[in-house]
Amino acid sequence: ETGVTQSPTHLIKTRGQQVTLRCSSQSGHNTVSWYQQALGQGPQFIFQYYREEENGRGNFPPRFSGLQFPNYSSELNVNALELDDSALYLCASRAILTSTDTQYFGPGTRLTVL
């Protein structure tokens, strides 16, 4: 158990809809990252939040957005869903300025876009 939780576990949406995924970080962790993992691929970095601000972003369009709350929980929002957005979405938390920089992942949300 990593202490990182995500909801919902599974989600089915149709093209053009909007979706919000949620993540609760491990206690004491102040940084959260989101990753997209397409079938058969390694996870791809979407963005990272520290102190409620985005401070790093991967190669994803602006319709992918996020929020981090004071209690270090986080949301990933995706607007105008496309079929290629179907993937496993993973959030990971870490405590910044630790010696190992290790990120701990939640169980993921599996999104299917029809």
Next chain:
Amino acid sequence: AQKITQTQPGMFVQEKEAVTLDCTYDTSDQSYGLFWYKQPSSGEMIFLIYQGSYDEQNATEGRYSLNFQKARKSANLVISASQLGDSAMYFCAISRGSTLGRLYFGRGTQLTVWP
């Protein structure tokens, strides 16, 4: 750019035997971290082991050890005494300190342990 290469799409090992999963990386940074994660079919990424670029000794965590060859940019994972529960997807990843922990993953190796 950072790049992780895992050349073994699948590996098979008999229970109680050791297995090595290969990982090579490409980075121009002097300071970086190397990670291995295990992903069972349930989807959760489970942290296994970490190696810092300045660590002179190979990292070990229980049955897991990381064979770090810096000059060859290689960070192979060795699992000793394989167990049936080790069957999963294994990912190698790299992070740079300057990008605050962003992980770059390889495509993974599917390990199957048979009795």
